[in-house]
Amino acid sequence: MNSVEDMLKCLIPLLVILALQADGSAAEKLLHRTRRQDDAAVDFKCPKADGLFADPETCRKFYICAGYYPFSQNCPSSLYFDDIKKFCTRKTKQLACGPVEQPDTVAPPTPDPNATPGCDPANCVLPECYCSSDGTQVPGGLEVSDTPQMILLSFDGAVNSLNFDHYRKLLTKTRTNPNGCPIKGTFFVSHEYTSHFHIQKFYADGHEIAIHSISNRSPEDWWAAASYENYAEEMVGQREILHKFANISRDALLGMRVPYLHPGGNDMMNMLYDYDFVYDSSIIVPMSHTPVWPYTLDYKIPHKCMQGTCPTRSFPGLWEIPLNTLFSEDGTGGMCSLADQCVFQENDDESVEQFLKDNFKRHYNVNRAPLGLYFHVNWFNDRNKTNVLLNFIDDIRTKHRDVWFVTMQELVSWMRQPTKSADLSSFAPWACEKRENSCNIPKNCEVPLTMDGYTEMRYMQTCAKCPVKYPWVGNFEGAAEGINIMELTRDADPEPVAEAEAESRKR
Numbered sequence: 001m002n003s004v005e006d007m008l009k010c011l012i013p014l015l016v017i018l019a020l021q022a023d024g025s026a027a028e029k030l031l032h033r034t035r036r037q038d039d040a041a042v043d044f045k046c047p048k049a050d051g052l053f054a055d056p057e058t059c060r061k062f063y064i065c066a067g068y069y070p071f072s073q074n075c076p077s078s079l080y081f082d083d084i085k086k087f088c089t090r091k092t093k094q095l096a097c098g099p100v101e102q103p104d105t106v107a108p109p110t111p112d113p114n115a116t117p118g119c120d121p122a123n124c125v126l127p128e129c130y131c132s133s134d135g136t137q138v139p140g141g142l143e144v145s146d147t148p149q150m151i152l153l154s155f156d157g158a159v160n161s162l163n164f165d166h167y168r169k170l171l172t173k174t175r176t177n178p179n180g181c182p183i184k185g186t187f188f189v190s191h192e193y194t195s196h197f198h199i200q201k202f203y204a205d206g207h208e209i210a211i212h213s214i215s216n217r218s219p220e221d222w223w224a225a226a227s228y229e230n231y232a233e234e235m236v237g238q239r240e241i242l243h244k245f246a247n248i249s250r251d252a253l254l255g256m257r258v259p260y261l262h263p264g265g266n267d268m269m270n271m272l273y274d275y276d277f278v279y280d281s282s283i284i285v286p287m288s289h290t291p292v293w294p295y296t297l298d299y300k301i302p303h304k305c306m307q308g309t310c311p312t313r314s315f316p317g318l319w320e321i322p323l324n325t326l327f328s329e330d331g332t333g334g335m336c337s338l339a340d341q342c343v344f345q346e347n348d349d350e351s352v353e354q355f356l357k358d359n360f361k362r363h364y365n366v367n368r369a370p371l372g373l374y375f376h377v378n379w380f381n382d383r384n385k386t387n388v389l390l391n392f393i394d395d396i397r398t399k400h401r402d403v404w405f406v407t408m409q410e411l412v413s414w415m416r417q418p419t420k421s422a423d424l425s426s427f428a429p430w431a432c433e434k435r436e437n438s439c440n441i442p443k444n445c446e447v448p449l450t451m452d453g454y455t456e457m458r459y460m461q462t463c464a465k466c467p468v469k470y471p472w473v474g475n476f477e478g479a480a481e482g483i484n485i486m487e488l489t490r491d492a493d494p495e496p497v498a499e500a501e502a503e504s505r506k507r
């Protein structure tokens, strides 16, 4: 096709047929798609079979390639396509505008000579270990039709009075699972701007609180290069802050997601392992029509490492709840690991609804790997998207008796003991749990934070005593004098066995 006239010649008969067959809006939609594909086919050659690629002419546009076929996409107004991050973002100095050469393999540049071997099912036995050769097998040898479809709702970032009502609207007590208990979600909380009063409410309602760091600092790739000690201060420090200011037991704070999904490889996992975390949820699974189930990190990761900084060593019994890439079957929603980062070509309710349904079907009809719908608050600042999500959730809840909205910890409990849908109404880890909440009237603390040599006032709501300073990295207690997490553990009695184990993992 080489001219607009040619293109119109093809489209006019199509239009006529469509006008006869369908109503105007459907025809229009189909027309849009046809035209878009033809445009793209003229201009752009996919460098690889699948993936997202920058337009060489303008960073307002990009292409989704599927089997070497390019679909042209525009970034929403005021956003630009970043060819390293592979999504539309604001214009900053770091923006990678235009095509960036990428090596063919995303494997680490120097292969780790001590890397763990692939899955060995004979030596990997539940409840402590789970793996399958390509990661897609249902655990416990269950038939797909007997397997519950778990849906994981998660919310990353600070929680405070500005977003509490948004999340509450989704997590109302009238939305229930098949056992009659309210649906549940997981909050990966970063400390800055968080209200511990609101955290405590969500926790009392049965939701899971997990760790997303103290500072959520930028630049984004700081996290990929951060050391064991950095991770201990940021993540264990945040666990201490939540324990102290939201009155949540350390034993209930068991999971982590790294900011910006830039994992810190073996150092990050080593820290999680040493400090008794149960799971990580930071690793991205490439776009695939068969989603991957969670696995333990005893063996090699059973999929390509998209981020380049996945762990290569063995961390026995530590669970990874990976992020399966989300996408619409027709490519109009782009690809994303966090649902709020998918960019919809037509930003209308219909494409968003189709996106949610396509991803649900890909899990429910294929292998029922848990479906992760992970959000930042910006999804909920869009009233239309919020309503589409609420309708989608209510629709699948009423249509399916084997769909459950569970926390990440509840998922791990199920993985350890795979249980058929028919037996789940009496599955103890998913029972309604009543948690006490003695936090009704919070204190509004105004406390100084000194960072890079200057001091600002910060506000935090908590039912605990107001700290002297704003709790921060190196001062998780918010005391006059800070202490480091690493200092804390050096004083604790070291267990010789654990140390020897840690040494062997580092080697």
Ligand SMILES: *[C@@H]1O[C@H](CO)[C@@H](O)[C@H](O)[C@H]1NC(C)=O
Residues within 6 Å of the ligand: 247, 436, 438, 439, 463, 464
């Ligand atoms: C913290 O939680 C416990 C129950 O786990 C409760 O007895 C106690 O009163 C709470 N403390 C505060 C300050 O809310």
Ligand SMILES: *[C@@H]1O[C@H](CO)[C@@H](O)[C@H](O)[C@H]1NC(C)=O
Residues within 6 Å of the ligand: 347, 348, 349, 350, 384
């Ligand atoms: C947003 O929602 C309103 C109310 O439901 C609807 O009338 C409108 O068409 C929606 N906008 C888009 C772009 O779909």
